[in-house]
Amino acid sequence: MAARSADAGSGGARGRGDAGMRAADLEILDNRYMWELVAPGDRLFISMIRDFVDREVMPIRRQLEESTRGDFSLVREVQQKLVRMGFQKAFLPAEYGGWNLTAALTYCLVLDEFGRGEPACVAALGGGAWAMRPAVFAGNRRVLDDFAHRFCGDELYVACFAMTEPSGGCNIENVDLHGRGIHTRARLEGDEWVLDGSKVWPTNSGISDIYCVVCNTDPSLGDEGIALIYVPVPIEGFSFGRFEDKAGFRASREGDFQFDGVRVPREYRAAGPGEDAELLHDNLIFARLFSAAWAVGIAQGAFDDALAFAREKVVAGRPLCQHSLAANLLADMAIDIQVGRDSYVNAAYMYDHPESYGSRVSPQMLSRSTLTKVFCSDMAVRVTNLAMELMGDAGGDASYHVEKLWRDNKIIQLWEGGVQLGKLDVARGYYRYEQFHPNSLYERMRGGGSG
Ligand SMILES: Cc1cc2nc3c(=O)[nH]c(=O)nc-3n(C[C@H](O)[C@H](O)[C@H](O)COP(=O)(O)OP(=O)(O)OC[C@H]3O[C@@H](n4cnc5c(N)ncnc54)[C@H](O)[C@@H]3O)c2cc1C
The missing domain is CATH 2.40.110.10 (Butyryl-CoA Dehydrogenase, subunit A, domain 2)
Structure with missing residues (x-):
């Protein structure tokens, strides 16, 4: 049965025998993003990461999680390979030995790729880049002089x-x-x-x-x-x-x-003073963008696995994917995923172009990045859930991968303010929402007035 083995379902429908279908699938994969929005050097990096996820992560994604009940050594091995590929230094300025890949869209597309594999195995490196951004954007020479070279070496520096x-x-x-x-x-x-x-x-x-x-x-x-x-x-x-x-x-x-x-x-x-607050808000806006992308990757992984399963599983005499109810579920998932991806690509592009779209820490940008984070993490809950339903018992079986992706995404939905604070931040882009807006009637009542 499809997708139970470690590598089945990896890279979506890649690797099937039908050459015509494979070419079409690859084309679809390559059209996931709008490459024109990404600088050529960044494109190379994203492609490198996609290959890495297919080659080094997909075949061992279940073992990677299982190893976390022990000593994390397998996770460390993957991270060490990423360091040697240049991931750790990629987001640092060139003058310190980095590759200066500071575009939010690039970071998002990379996490989208990891999402469909093992989203959390990249956290040690991704979290590092996130933590160093304030020093990079502030141009803090002392911090960069003292620590940037450590990120540009061959050892993991977290x-x-x-x-x-x-x-x-x-x-x-x-x-x-x-x-x-x-x-x-x-x-x-x-x-x-x-x-x-x-x-x-x-x-x-x-x-x-x-x-x-x-x-x-x-x-x-x-x-x-x-x-x-x-x-x-x-x-x-x-x-x-x-x-x-x-x-x-x-x-x-x-x-x-x-x-x-x-x-x-x-x-x-x-x-x-003042600048640090902007750097904090900027980092939180940035984090909501990349969280959206991570969630989309997770949904993509669940879709790929569910589709591989539905192609092979035969029910009532024909492949599950040839039943219109299954096609309907798969279409709902595909719609959700592509709309989610379009929404984070759009928001990240705006964030990367303040000359056209205004300050990165405006209420509009906060709203836009939160909108995509809330939508994509909710969306990935729906998609992983539908994938499990489509697969029946196999959906909840730990020897497949969908139940893991469902658990991983739930965490994204909860972090960074969760959905509730997130919705308040979405509203801030449309009008001046203030949580502590004075309410004179309430104040009068509290003060014992007649109201
Ligand atoms: C895997 C993981 C990784 C994390 N990584 C980091 C990290 O790298 N750095 C870091 O600093 N933190 C990190 N966090 C913490 C994360 O950012 C917080 O969990 C998040 O900010 C939510 O805070 P909280 O869970 O403390 O919820 P609380 O602040 O306690 O809120 C509880 C509930 O109240 C709701 N709520 C809060 N305020 C309002 C409001 N004003 N109006 C209405 N509802 C409201 C929330 O939505 C939530 O449902 C991580 C968390 C997880 C799970």
């Missing part, structure tokens, strides 16, 4: 963007709170920042060499108090708690850690 705290992630992401939900404090003593506070859930917790810590210098300053400060480890005052155990995305590592009087040079702050 970074973490540490934002979420025990009191919740949304209170930090919520732009209406202007940083007041950030409890990790940074105070300047002489030429050093001193950090106190704790974080939960950041990707690459406990395995990182450097942390970009979202903290606050003074909550009464609003956005001006938000600071992004780089902390290399090991360092005195930094302690790690434990790794999270979660439904999906098991090949990435999240956990909790604490800062007790951790000291770093003052130049390790990404930029400065």
Whole structure:
């Protein structure tokens, strides 16, 4: 039966015997994105990643997840291969030895490719690029001089963007709170920042060499108090708690850690008052774009597997895919996936072209990136669910892959503010939505007035 073996279903319908069909399928694969929107060098990189996913990830995608119950060594092996291919340095500036692939669209297309394979195995490297973006965009020479070369070597060097705290992630992401939900404090003593506070859930917790810590210098300053400060480890005052155990995305590592009087040079702050808040918002907008793409890749993987299954499985005397009910389900999945992909490609292109579409941290861009993240992660829940339904028992069977993709995507739907905060951010693009909009009637009633 299709798709049970490790490599069946890899790369969608590739590798079947019918030469005519194979050519057509490849053409469809190659027309997934609008290549004209991507710079030629970036195209090469994306193609390299697609081949890597087909060759190195698809055949062992189930084992990759299973290895996370042990020592993660298989995940590390794949990551080490990616480092040697240049993935780790790709997103850093050329003057530090990187490839300067800073376009959000390129990053998204790469994660789309990983999504259909093993989305989480790339988190250690992708999360690193995300954590270093504020220093790159701020042009922070001290941070880049001290650490960029480590990302450009042949060894895995891991970074973490540490934002979420025990009191919740949304209170930090919520732009209406202007940083007041950030409890990790940074105070300047002489030429050093001193950090106190704790974080939960950041990707690459406990395995990182450097942390970009979202903290606050003074909550009464609003956005001006938000600071992004780089902390290399090991360092005195930094302690790690434990790794999270979660439904999906098991090949990435999240956990909790604490800062007790951790000291770093003052130049390790990404930029400065006001600018750090913009860098934070920019990173969150960027993250919603790439999360959308990851979810689309996951949906694509589920569709590819379901289609391979439906071609081979015979019910009532003919292949399952020749039943109109099955064709209907497959069409619904294909529509959802392509609309999702179009929506993130569109939003990422706008983000990459502020000269035409305005600031990257505008309410419109926040809305646009969140819209695609909410749509794509919801969409991938629907698609993975339909794929499981189409496959019957096999859909929930762990020796196939669809149930894993379903679990992985559920995690994407939950992170970055979840769907609820996400919808508030979508509304912000259309009118001035304020969570704390004054309501005079309510205030009068609270004050004991007659209303
Ligand atoms: C696999 C994984 C990887 C992660 N990686 C990182 C990382 O790299 N770095 C990092 O800093 N964090 C990371 N996170 C944390 C993630 O970003 C947070 O989970 C996310 O911000 C949501 O926060 P929360 O889960 O604490 O929910 P909470 O903030 O506690 O919110 C709880 C619920 O309330 C809703 N809600 C919150 N505010 C509002 C509101 N104003 N109005 C209406 N509803 C609201 C939310 O949508 C949610 O449903 C990761 C999480 C996971 C699962």
